[in-house]
Amino acid sequence: MILLDRVTKTYNKNLGPALDRISLHVEPKEFVIVVGQSGSGKTTLLRLLTREERATSGKIIVGGIDYDKLHDRDIPLLRRKIGTVFQDFKLLPNRTVFENVAFALEIVGASKREIENTVPKVLDIVNLKGKEKRMPQELSGGERQRVAIARAIVRQPKILIADEPTGNLDPKHAWDVIKVLEKINRYGTTVLLTTHNQEIVNKLKRRVVTIKHGQIASDRAHAEYNPKA
Amino acid sequence: MKRKFITLFRIVRTGGVNFVRGLWLALAAVAIMVITLTIILFSIVANATFGHTVDQIANQVDVSVFLQDSVTDAQAQQFVSAIRKQADVKRVDYLTKQQAQEAFVQQNGGNQSLQTAIVETGNPIPATIHVYPRDLNQIGAINKFLTTKQYQALQTSDSPSYNGDRKKAIDNITHATNILRQIGIAAVIIFAVISVLIIFNTIQMAIFNRRDEIQIMRLLGATTSYIRGPFVVETIIYGILSAAISTLLVNAVFVTASGSLQATSFGLLDISYSQQFFQGHYWLLLAMQLTLGILIGAASSVIATRRYLKFKTPKK
Numbered sequence: 001m002i003l004l005d006r007v008t009k010t011y012n013k014n015l016g017p018a019l020d021r022i023s024l025h026v027e028p029k030e031f032v033i034v035v036g037q038s039g040s041g042k043t044t045l046l047r048l049l050t051r052e053e054r055a056t057s058g059k060i061i062v063g064g065i066d067y068d069k070l071h072d073r074d075i076p077l078l079r080r081k082i083g084t085v086f087q088d089f090k091l092l093p094n095r096t097v098f099e100n101v102a103f104a105l106e107i108v109g110a111s112k113r114e115i116e117n118t119v120p121k122v123l124d125i126v127n128l129k130g131k132e133k134r135m136p137q138e139l140s141g142g143e144r145q146r147v148a149i150a151r152a153i154v155r156q157p158k159i160l161i162a163d164e165p166t167g168n169l170d171p172k173h174a175w176d177v178i179k180v181l182e183k184i185n186r187y188g189t190t191v192l193l194t195t196h197n198q199e200i201v202n203k204l205k206r207r208v209v210t211i212k213h214g215q216i217a218s219d220r221a222h223a224e225y226n227p228k229a
Numbered sequence: 230m231k232r233k234f235i236t237l238f239r240i241v242r243t244g245g246v247n248f249v250r251g252l253w254l255a256l257a258a259v260a261i262m263v264i265t266l267t268i269i270l271f272s273i274v275a276n277a278t279f280g281h282t283v284d285q286i287a288n289q290v291d292v293s294v295f296l297q298d299s300v301t302d303a304q305a306q307q308f309v310s311a312i313r314k315q316a317d318v319k320r321v322d323y324l325t326k327q328q329a330q331e332a333f334v335q336q337n338g339g340n341q342s343l344q345t346a347i348v349e350t351g352n353p354i355p356a357t358i359h360v361y362p363r364d365l366n367q368i369g370a371i372n373k374f375l376t377t378k379q380y381q382a383l384q385t386s387d388s389p390s391y392n393g394d395r396k397k398a399i400d401n402i403t404h405a406t407n408i409l410r411q412i413g414i415a416a417v418i419i420f421a422v423i424s425v426l427i428i429f430n431t432i433q434m435a436i437f438n439r440r441d442e443i444q445i446m447r448l449l450g451a452t453t454s455y456i457r458g459p460f461v462v463e464t465i466i467y468g469i470l471s472a473a474i475s476t477l478l479v480n481a482v483f484v485t486a487s488g489s490l491q492a493t494s495f496g497l498l499d500i501s502y503s504q505q506f507f508q509g510h511y512w513l514l515l516a517m518q519l520t521l522g523i524l525i526g527a528a529s530s531v532i533a534t535r536r537y538l539k540f541k542t543p544k545k
Contacts, residue, residue, distance in 0.1 A: 109232030
């Protein structure tokens with residue numbers, strides 16, 4: 001589903017690479033947690049996958065799309081196949097919960113009927129039924145993040161990338177968000193989650209990829225995370 | 230196909246909503262566009278008015294050929310048909326001695342003593358041929374033809390003659406028209422550039438205001454045209470609005486000033502014709518204004534968004 005082969009990303013030649021010859025293979029329907037301290041290269045890795053950044057060298061293939069052969073004009077099509085969730089939610093503040101989720105469908109030209117059918121179902125999945133008409137600022141952080149997740153999965157992507165989705169949340173709300181991600185994964189979506197929350201990693205018991213100084217320090221199935229390791 | 234239609238509809242609707250929301254921001258852009266389009270409209274009307282005046286005066290310019298009394302009617306007719314064959318001649322009117330006298334009397338109807346004198350002297354007015362040139366600049370060629378030896382013999386000593394003062398008036402107007410046309414073109418270009426820059430600025434501000442939304446759209450996989458579309462629609466609305474305002478404005482000027490316009494005349498200039506021209510071509514001018522407004526609006530927003538909506542995937 002996701003294949004990285006000796007991928008290097010250098011922003012500034014004087015500072016050395018942010019990612020240094022990273023190789024990673026993620027199977028379909030897998031749930032992978034990427035951990036690492038700030039500045040380790042986690043976010044760079046995700047930005048390469050969404051093609052917000054371009055790799056300096058190496059090969060990236062996601063869902064059968066070879067990024068070397070991807071034209072700029074096809075980037076929107078790529079992003080439609082990948083759901084993305086951000087630490088700061090990135091919701092539209094002047095639109096309701098329903099409209100925020102519908103937005104992702106409007107962009108791809110879905111009909112009004114399609115939108116009215118799909119959005120409530122997805123809001124149900126993320127446990128936000130009945131809050132369709134709320135504005136984002138009327139919601140808690142956890143609820144906002146679940147709106148963002150609903151928006152990311154409403155087009156039924158094969159892959160969901162979540163960049164520190166719990167970073168701004170208290171433990172209870174963070175766990176709500178993680179539970180939704182697990183649910184989505186059970187439905188068959190590949191999930192790539194970055195976090196530096198040790199508790200979440202330990203509770204989830206999933207494959208953990210640790211990045212340190214731009215390199216993969218460890219890659220273990222059902223691992224527990226020890227930041228000092 | 231259906232999706233494309235839905236998308237187009239959404240783009241237009243978003244553009245409309247954004248226009249209404251950003252009305253204050255749009256005001257400067259619309260105002261300058263109204264000025265630009267009004268100048269263009271005035272230039273066109275003024276140009277038509279000057280052209281019309283020149284034509285009118287030019288129609289009155291003719292070369293008069295006076296025939297000697299000894300010339301027979303057959304000779305005169307032969308001469309007339311020879312003149313008609315000239316390429317530069319638009320029209321030829323032949324007046325016999327009798328007709329020329331009648332015309333003269335008619336022209337000087339108020340002058341009783343002059344009329345009496347003419348009758349008493351037994352009609353001193355010569356038979357006359359009026360030659361109207363196609364183009365005023367060809368008067369010289371016509372003159373040359375008329376003064377060939379063969380034809381000069383038929384004419385009186387003061388023939389041929391043409392009204393030089395009118396030629397001079399036409400030259401003056403033509404000259405003034407050319408200058409005004411140049412000023413008009415310069416003004417149009419200057420104001421068009423200014424309005425493009427102001428629309429540029431407006432769109433850039435609108436992009437800045439909506440940068441979060443644009444970023445989110447980008448991350449969710451919106452195409453460039455989906456993001457750009459509403460901005461283009463918004464500026465097209467500016468164009469349509471400005472075209473309508475400027476046309477109505479000029480119309481209002483003509484309606485309120487129509488009385489005084491008819492009373493005024495700058496020398497030979499036929500001012501009332503400008504109103505006539507404007508109202509006669511009202512729909513055509515409105516269509517032209519709309520086209521120009523839409524073009525200026527769309528072009529500036531396409532350029533403005535091109536700079537800011539590029540995919541930033543640098544290869545460092």
